[in-house]
Amino acid sequence: MFLKQTTVEESRKVLPKAKEKRARKTLGRMYKDRYLYLMMFPVLVFFFIFKYIPMYGTIIAFKDFRFVDGIMGSEFVGLKHFIRLFSSEDFYRIFANTLLLNVYNVIFSFPVPIILAILLNEVRNRWFKKSIQSILYIPHFISWVVLGGIIINILSPSSGVINQILKACGAEPIYFMRSSFWWIVVFVCSTIWQTAGWGTIVYLAAITSIDAEQYDAAVIDGANKWQQITKITLPSIRGTIAIMLILRMGQMLDVGFEQIYMLQNDAVLNVSDVISTYEYRVGLEGMQYSYTAALGLFKGLIGLILITSTNYIVRRLGENGLW
Amino acid sequence: MKKKILVGGIACIALAGFMLVGCGTDEEKKEIKELSVSVYDRGTISTSEGTYSDNRWTRWIEEETGIKVKWVPIPRNDAKQKLSLLVASGDAPNIITEYEQGFINSLYEQGVLLPVDDYIQQYSTAYKEYLQNHPELLPYVVFGDGKMYAFTDRRSIDSIANHGLWIRQDWLDKLGLSAPTTDKELIEVAKAFRDRDPDENGVNDTLGLSVIQWQEITQAMYQASSLWYLEDGKLVYGPLTDRFADSMALFKTLYDEKLIDQEFITDKDSSNQKQLWVTGKTGILTNNYNTDLARDLMENDPAARPVPLENISTQYGKNGLWQETVANRYCVFTNTLKNPQTAVEFMDWMIDKGWFTLKFGIEGEHYQMADNVPQVINADKNKKELNYAIDYGILTQWNVKPEWIPKMAAKDEFSQKIAALRAQSLETALKNEFRRDIPYEPAVPEFTKINTEFAPIKDKVRMDVIVGGSAMTPEQGLEKMRAEWKRLGGEDVEKAVNEWYQKNKDLLTTK
Numbered sequence: 001m002f003l004k005q006t007t008v009e010e011s012r013k014v015l016p017k018a019k020e021k022r023a024r025k026t027l028g029r030m031y032k033d034r035y036l037y038l039m040m041f042p043v044l045v046f047f048f049i050f051k052y053i054p055m056y057g058t059i060i061a062f063k064d065f066r067f068v069d070g071i072m073g074s075e076f077v078g079l080k081h082f083i084r085l086f087s088s089e090d091f092y093r094i095f096a097n098t099l100l101l102n103v104y105n106v107i108f109s110f111p112v113p114i115i116l117a118i119l120l121n122e123v124r125n126r127w128f129k130k131s132i133q134s135i136l137y138i139p140h141f142i143s144w145v146v147l148g149g150i151i152i153n154i155l156s157p158s159s160g161v162i163n164q165i166l167k168a169c170g171a172e173p174i175y176f177m178r179s180s181f182w183w184i185v186v187f188v189c190s191t192i193w194q195t196a197g198w199g200t201i202v203y204l205a206a207i208t209s210i211d212a213e214q215y216d217a218a219v220i221d222g223a224n225k226w227q228q229i230t231k232i233t234l235p236s237i238r239g240t241i242a243i244m245l246i247l248r249m250g251q252m253l254d255v256g257f258e259q260i261y262m263l264q265n266d267a268v269l270n271v272s273d274v275i276s277t278y279e280y281r282v283g284l285e286g287m288q289y290s291y292t293a294a295l296g297l298f299k300g301l302i303g304l305i306l307i308t309s310t311n312y313i314v315r316r317l318g319e320n321g322l323w
Numbered sequence: 324m325k326k327k328i329l330v331g332g333i334a335c336i337a338l339a340g341f342m343l344v345g346c347g348t349d350e351e352k353k354e355i356k357e358l359s360v361s362v363y364d365r366g367t368i369s370t371s372e373g374t375y376s377d378n379r380w381t382r383w384i385e386e387e388t389g390i391k392v393k394w395v396p397i398p399r400n401d402a403k404q405k406l407s408l409l410v411a412s413g414d415a416p417n418i419i420t421e422y423e424q425g426f427i428n429s430l431y432e433q434g435v436l437l438p439v440d441d442y443i444q445q446y447s448t449a450y451k452e453y454l455q456n457h458p459e460l461l462p463y464v465v466f467g468d469g470k471m472y473a474f475t476d477r478r479s480i481d482s483i484a485n486h487g488l489w490i491r492q493d494w495l496d497k498l499g500l501s502a503p504t505t506d507k508e509l510i511e512v513a514k515a516f517r518d519r520d521p522d523e524n525g526v527n528d529t530l531g532l533s534v535i536q537w538q539e540i541t542q543a544m545y546q547a548s549s550l551w552y553l554e555d556g557k558l559v560y561g562p563l564t565d566r567f568a569d570s571m572a573l574f575k576t577l578y579d580e581k582l583i584d585q586e587f588i589t590d591k592d593s594s595n596q597k598q599l600w601v602t603g604k605t606g607i608l609t610n611n612y613n614t615d616l617a618r619d620l621m622e623n624d625p626a627a628r629p630v631p632l633e634n635i636s637t638q639y640g641k642n643g644l645w646q647e648t649v650a651n652r653y654c655v656f657t658n659t660l661k662n663p664q665t666a667v668e669f670m671d672w673m674i675d676k677g678w679f680t681l682k683f684g685i686e687g688e689h690y691q692m693a694d695n696v697p698q699v700i701n702a703d704k705n706k707k708e709l710n711y712a713i714d715y716g717i718l719t720q721w722n723v724k725p726e727w728i729p730k731m732a733a734k735d736e737f738s739q740k741i742a743a744l745r746a747q748s749l750e751t752a753l754k755n756e757f758r759r760d761i762p763y764e765p766a767v768p769e770f771t772k773i774n775t776e777f778a779p780i781k782d783k784v785r786m787d788v789i790v791g792g793s794a795m796t797p798e799q800g801l802e803k804m805r806a807e808w809k810r811l812g813g814e815d816v817e818k819a820v821n822e823w824y825q826k827n828k829d830l831l832t833t834k
Contacts, residue, residue: 067410067411067433067658068433156586175585175586177588178589265591265786266588266783266785266786267790269780269782269783280404281778282776284408286772287429287771288772288775289411
């Protein structure tokens, strides 16, 4: 307390009036909320230690990293790994694969939780709503090792359910996992299956915060359900959707390794070889850490660009962005 | 409140400092008898036995040696990745064991390994002697700079043999056929198995083959394994030879003629292949020479008579199926090791005494001596209590003879039957030598780099050839692979590999 007062006293002499006033106000507010700051402190420390300090390891992307020399001791090689990355045709292939799978995912699986949340919101029977929600959440808790096995079995051309149905309808059975086209469809559908239910939580929360009086007023004005959804629910959760979209954009170069690894097979390597499997193969099996660090850094950079530009667009469209 | 946190913080820092100091002085005084060693986790330990890091054998080892060994379980199927991660994060076990020379070599390239020749000279007795008796192992453990970087032991013939073929003798007899000896005959027999209802159930529900490890097996049949072959004084890479196209052609025929499961592509863990074989839907099995699946089949259908099938011959002659090199497991000291004397002591104990008990168990409990060979008392008991211990015996002097196998097995009829089959299978697997022109693969970083990119291309093209119908012939597939290899800079790799060969020619002559 005493210390703080003297600093303010001293600054008064040096600083111009307006600035001084503001500084004093800030300090005063900080003091008033000192317990909040104290509570925030561990989080800041956490981020610093676990998110910022490890960043210094990124410099191995510019070095020829060997275990024995350590991160600092390894030889500095400039952009060698980046040059190799951009001159490798395989890089463009896996880059395109990764991007394509993510574009499909954004187009097809991003809207699903929103639709589900709106549908769930319209369900009036509490018991029914809760049980549907629980059923939708379950896939989120099943690991890909299990889900992958289930999917391969369900889609089996000889014994799988889907093909039994096809056969019953007189159609030829399809070996889904073997065809490059169907494999992508399976990939996107399995993503929806696993993530859509869990994704509804955020949107349901947003919907709950809508003022019920708006609906009452709409009903009095004679609005039907569809009009209520398009005129009240959707506009009210637009902000949430925008934020989720921005966050999703940051992951455009990520494909969950487990999912792809479980679903992949030799016949569809041309569409299923993505950055994460490439990193696994080259980085861990081939022990080329510097090269994969360069790839990781590039991936982060693209993510940053995508997040920033989406944020900009969203703001131009009149929504609140992330910042 | 702030003050309290401050005091707590200072106390923490002081405590940590104190602990660090504590460690420092301990080390200076005397070598601590502690080691950490990697052990394969094959998931075969039962819960009643404990875990891979704590069970009756880890405790036994500690009692016998007086060394506190911390076993670090490494999942067998992801061994390289897990070990790489541990090494990269600085948590490498003091001693790492791994079968793949290439991986050990990349650890050496990374500067993780300690040279061991001085330690052996200084501290070892048993292993020094063992090495003098087995000079053939030296080329495998002396690395680029001429120093020795690993301990290894000579493989027993039962682990030199690896892959194997099996066929249903009862089906052959029923259809009046003899066992196939060439690739053409293999296809004919498989067709007969498919069409002529060998299981006599009146339904056309049988296939020719169950295919496990088919990539390696078909490659070995045509001498086109993923190895470097010496041809006209030059090293050439197996998957780029003309023979590789023929190996693809064989498998393509098997697939096109519907002699194999049409869904083998997604059967990544081979569970479907195993099921087809065990339930008597297929008559030929490509797998390894072990009797596990023959045993399962006979348990399921006592009338079945699976027998080992000698590798078939092709237009290139007859090759053996994959056999390992004489050097067995590589045990290396990593740079986290601070007490080499203790480590060498441990290795000495292992090669001298430890291995025997870890292989055969306790006398009177797991085995008894009969005809001068240790004989199993109760196979079921050993399956639970002993079989997982084998991975703790990181150096062994074990070398079996096929005729010992029935003697070592338990005395009940079924065990004896299986043991006889195993002996026969081992002999069949070793009958033909597997073509391996150089003792180990080129330690050329360019090759490691290209291989991570080339291997998936190879797998994809091969799959396109096999399941693609007439879209791509094996020859076109091979052309495509060669073009891709070239595009990735394969010519430089070939040059580097051959330079390496010229440089190390003398070291590589030991067979």
